[in-house]
Structures are given as structure tokens and as C-alpha cells.
Amino acid sequence: MHFNLNEIRQQFSALGQYHNDKPVTFFDGPGGSQVPESVLSSMTEYLGHFNANLGGHYFSSQKTTSLMQQARESAQALLNAESSGNIVFGANMTSLTFQLSRTISRDWSEGDEVIVTALDHYSNVSSWKQAAEDKGVIVHQVRVNEHDCSLDMDHLKSLLNAKTKLVAVTFASNTTGSIVDVEDVVKLAHDVGAQVYVDAVHYAPHHLVDVQKLNCDFLVCSAYKFFGPHIGIAYIAPQWLHTLNPYKVEPATNVGPGRFETGTQSFEALAGLIAAIEYLAQLGDADASLRRRLEQSYKLYNQHESKLSEYFLTRLAELEGVTLYGRTEHDSERRTPTFAITFAKHSTEYIARLLGEHNICVWNGHFYALGLVRQLNIEEQGVVRIGCMHYNSIEEIDLLFNVLEGIVRAD
DSSP: OOOHHHHTTOOOOOOOOOTOOOOOEBBBBGGGOOOOOOOOHHHHHHHHEEEEETOSHHHHHHHHHHHHHHHHHHHHHHHTTSSGGGGGSSSSHHHHHHHHHHHHGGGTTOOOOOETOOOOOOOOTTTHHHHHHHHHHHEEEEOEETTTEEOOOHHHHOOTTTTTEEEEESSTTTTBBBBBBBHHHHHHHTTTOOEEEEEEETTTTOOOOOOOHTTTTEEEEEGGGTTTTTOOEEHHHHHHTSSSSOOTTTTTTGGGGGGGOOOOOOOOHHHEEEEEEEEHHHTSSSSSHHHHHHHHHHHHHHHHHHHEEEHHHHHHHTTTEEEEOOOOOOHHHHHHHEEEEEEEOOHHHHHHHHHTTEEOOEEEEOOOOHHHHHHHHTTTTEEHHHHHHHTOHHHHHHHHHHHHHHHHOOO
């Protein structure tokens, strides 16, 4: 087992390309990662040879049926689900969450309460607010601790009560990289009989999820954030798989995860998902189980990302007129290598545009984390978000800060 950055980077054609005769640097991973060749070829192979729907008596349909089961088993290993039957697929995390919110809220009554957080992407807020409005349910929002953009656990505890039906919480902020102690949130929520719905979209590319350890009721993520195609994945705990009453087409199966999957799935994306999870597991022992290979690989990714975070924060401390929103430590257990910053003398749009002219790809804005930017009073300008993935390098961070220093010095 070893982590060789050059070998990793060679698997991504995007990382070696030139634009306007200049190399490109991707720090936009939190918005969607680059994709290795193995994922692209698996999707092309499926579409080029086996494109069919489920349930037919011929080879390509049988291949598709097998592919879908393999995708469930791969996702089961990624999330450590009890069974492949607890894995549900959909267009993306947002679509799955809106769909599941309607199903989960069917037994809510007027006067019930739900809890969302100011740290979340609003896919895990608006869906619950709108479901609550339909049912006359009260919505509470947990504040963030402004000094480090962590979740205010004391505020959460004060909001929980016997009327709480559900807590919707992010595993890691897609804006500041702050990691939440979801295991603790689940324990607190379950103590009052509430369900917990976890958004692991930003967490999954950086840390291996374990739904059994979390003991959560629901968890969602998106493959395009962890080197795969655009497809959403939902985990539904065993106790809810058949007790929930999903909205579905009448003739569709009412058994297993298919109860929640509306219409024909993107089978080519499932082929890409299988390949993406294999990519994530590639650094593990060849003869180990997929879950074990993922555990071994993620450990190495975490070590590299901690080094990237440490170096980024060191360079950032040397830059004048910059504010960091989020934790200042580089420990990968506390934050992902995603950084939200503002500049005293320049707008976030100006910074992002100048970096873009150097083929340094970053985002600026609020990233749908409206509760966060509103509490921090930066909704209008947002932040510059710079996110590292395990395919990024120290040299790329140096290039970024060399350009930023040039901008600051030009003031």
C-alpha cells in the first residue's frame, strides 16, 4: 500500500490538459471532481455494447440487471450498509432528498417539529421546510459557531424535544469544510425518538462513510463528488425500507429499494459508479474485500489531504488582507481540505475571475449554504471557495498563492 501522486494524476486526462497554451489547475472539487479514465471507459463500454432496460430475456438486459445489482453491492461497501438492498439510486442528492422528504413526512402532523442546520447546503434544508409547510410542521434551524463555522451542538440540544420528528444535518460543510460529529447528533436525536437524515455529499470524497457506526436513518451522497458520474445514492436503514410509503408508479415493485426508484435509472452512470468505487479502493490489498480496500485507500488519501491542508493554511497565514471562514487546524478528522475565504480589498468575484484567467479553477458565491452566509452576514459577496482533492499537489497550492500574492501586491 502506498500513495503515489504521479500515478494518481496520470489516471485523469483532465489534469494534464492545456487551455490557451497554459496548464490547468482544478481547485473546484467541492463542486464536482474530475473523473478518471477507468470511469469514462466503463460508461462507454456499457452504452456501446449493453444498453437495455431491466427484466428482459436477452443478454444485454441480463447484463443491465447484473450491473444494477453490482452497483448496489459497490455502494453497500462504500457506505458499509447492512445489505445492498438498503441502497437507492436517483438523479442526484437533491432530487432524492425532495422525493424522500415527501415520503418521510407523510405521517407528520400539525404541531410536529423538524430541525435543519445553518451549516447545510439548502438541498437538505428547503426540501424539509417545504414538506413541513405542507403538513403544518414547525421548523427550527441550528446555528453555527461563527469563530470556526462548526455546528452549535448546544443549540441543537436546546431544540430537541419529544415533538421532533427528524433532524437533517450535513456530515461536512460544502463551503467551509467543517466536519460535524454526526454520531453524536444521531444519539441525541434518537433519544427523543427523531429520525436523522444525513447529507454526506461533501464528506464522502474525503472520508469513508460507515452508516452502521453512525446508526443514522438515512444518508445521501452524489457520485460526481467522488470521481464518478452524475448519480445520487441514498441509504435507507432496514427499519424504514418497507415501513415507509413512497410515491411510486402502481405496477412498479413494492419490494426492496426499487420501491423508491422512479422510472428507468441511468445504467451508464451505475457502470461509472462501480468503476469510481473501484478507483477509490485501488490502493488497498488486492486480495482484501472491497470494504477493506476502501478503508486502506482512504487512510492514505486522508494523510495526503492533511498535508495539503497544512500547507494551504501555512501559505494563507502569510497572505495579508484575507479572512478564513472555518477551522484553522489541518487535521482531516476535523475539516476537509476545502477553504472559504474573503479579501479585504477585492470582491470574491474579482478574485475568482483573475484566477480563472490563469486556468486556476475555483468558485465564488454562497454554494447554496444560505443559512451559513446569512448568519455570517456575507450573503451578498459570498466567499472564494478553494477545494483540494487527493489528486491535488503542493506545487499547485504554490501556484495558487503565487498568483494571489501578485494580486494582493498590486493593490
